[in-house]
Amino acid sequence: MSGDERDEARRPEGEARCPYPFPRPSALEVPYELAEIRERPVVPITLPSGDGALLVTRYADVRRLLLDERLSRNLGRPGAARIAKNNRMFQDPRIDPDPPAHTRVRRLVMRAFTPARVEALRPYIHSVVDELLTRMARHDGAADLNEALAFPLPIRVICRLLGVPERDTALFRDWTDHFLSVSRFPPEEIKAAMADMNRYIGELIAAKRAEPGDDLVSALIQVRDQEDGRLAEHELHWWCRLLLLVGYETTATQLGGGVALLLSHPEQLALLRADYGRVPAAVEECLRWKLVGSSVSMLRYAIDDIEMDGYTIPKGASVIPAVDSANQDATAFDRPGEFDITREDVGGHLTFSVGPHFCVGAALARTQLQIATESLLRRFPRLRLAVPAKDLRRHEGSLLEAFTEIPVTW
Template identity: 85%
Template sequence: MPGETLPASETPRSCPFSSGPGEPRRYPFPRPSALEVPRELTGLRERPVVPVTLPSGDHALLVTRHADVRRLLTDERLSRNLNRPGAARIARNNRMFQDPKIDPDPPEHTRVRRLVMRAFTPTRVESLRPHIHEVVDELLTAMEKRGGPADLNEALAFPLPIRVICRLLGVPEGDTALFRSWTDHFLSVSRFPPERIRAAMADMNRYIAELIAAKRRSPGDDLVSDMIRVRDREDGRLAEYELQWWCRLLLLVGYETTATQLGGGVALLLAHPGQLALLREDYGRIPDAVEETLRWKLAGSSVSMLRYAVDDIEMDGYTIPKGASVIPAADSANQDETVFDRPEVFDITRDAGRHLTFSVGPHFCVGAALARAELQIATEALLRRFPGLRLAVPPERLRRHEGSLLEAFTEIPVTW
């Protein structure tokens, strides 16, 4: 199950290269500073495939070009199922998204995703907009009363998405504080020791099982209750473990990605006064500004997109061999010079809609619409409420958590 630890004695796993593409680079690549993209992404697309070494010590192939990444994300020969002998791992002591009881590939994944998406509808997301506005207003009012400087993470970026996802799933608001710690452990690459990851995930699993049992006794107008109805009314087509797994996944990663992106996106705007001025002149640019911050892929690298080649894949004169572990690198694709003019420049006036931050194909992010709604509503409300909002420290002094999959910002001090 997610969070399961690995024996410390396991050795790094190699990747079968079909030709000599060079010595593996360490991935994720380091950032020069918290708001910058890694320097290694510049010129990376001169080669379609780059060998890398993951935090686990295992080897994988990084696919660099936008067209190739987009194609591979829909290629059935590239499997999401990492429960295979020799498959690379993200971390040595945390399986994260590896679960032998869950098949993340079609047709099983398609069946389960279709059932889940019947409950996770655009109509339900749209119905959450008033709640998002309400929570944002409440958080900004509290931030204003406390006065600056404030940590944007604690004032807005983290409280908003956890309250929204808990409302969506029917989690009591008093329990939202539990998920911050559980998520930190679930997404730990090297930040926490194995025993602490095990304990946190055991607590999380117990909570989800108890939540489902409570919703089964007393269903409500929420996503968990709807998912239970899908299971109970359709001859068990959504197995009990699948139900628990999806609830756990949505609760854990359905909020920290948005939280990291929201705080980082605002910081990125504040670090670019010219772009911020354009936005303040016309708040109609908010959707484009959000897409540009998404292109910047502030919520970590592409290591979570790790795949396994179940067959040889020919690509631009290079063969990805069967048995290779592969990362379709959205962070590299989002910097592709053939798709985005001057990609190294942060520009809210560009059309950034072709970014691959939410992936494409069968694993397109189920929470993309909700994330966009939260990012747009919160960013606009924050900038309108605080016309003098600015970073309280130089941008280069911002820091990220080390050893975490999403590389969340440790804090984002702002004043006004």
């Protein structure tokens, strides 16, 4: 049976596939379709690659699937859907992203990526934020928040964490844009950028092996586990690349978008300015809105039949647990369509996932988001968007839907 025939066989009778990701009414709004699709627990979709998949829409089902080992992250399996036609992104035949192999490697990584290491970065994060805001203040009352703060901060922090020389941080923005391209760049540019990035990371690992430092790459090289041994060379290379790429652009997009969301809700902004103790809760509410983009990166593969609320996800199906939909589900969040930094149920959002694939950089991202948001609002008490929120734009054709620019004034 061909791939198209398998998709037809899995599709509920009479139900056509709809394109995913869904379009946003505007850059800060969630797609209208997210409210409509939760009337159905499983929705057939077409990915940017043209391949078919199933979108799971409801909070309880999404959370359960993220914990279910029958839903594999290994997209190298025959018949697995692709996100993009010309970019394999995070696929590597030498890396098994499922337990028990993933469990072993993740445990070794977490032995090096400790809470103490993240906490030790706090003074550096404060210093970089202060430096960037001082520079921003010289811009004569107007700036692009992306270029002034949102992108420079996380790339410098993640490079500091990994031991990348500060002079090289500018290289990674272009590499990241290409690595996360769905249709934004041609295949030959993607291939060249990934080759350059892989070569750099290989050289970085060799340099840290020769002269270890107080950084995460050195710690990953040295990490040991009595039962599981050490990271293989390709595993070490993979995790360095993953942390550099994902730890950078996700935080940058969330930071810029979160500030824009606050600025577009004056009553919520006033609550925050009246009590900066609300910053952690405000950051979590912004995370619930999943400003980094859709859930297309959550693509999985069913290695067995999975029963879902009266519907069977068949073995061999490609599946997306739709975190963007789950975070707007009224069964989990009161008034989910309202942006409310005072809500008490926000801690249940799934933006960082749950279970074996919970984001290893969640603590670092939260630390940066909290410090940068509070410092920015304190430094610029009259900060506001320089354009109507509806006029903000996002990049098209990328795995992460970063904002093209976020013009602000004060």
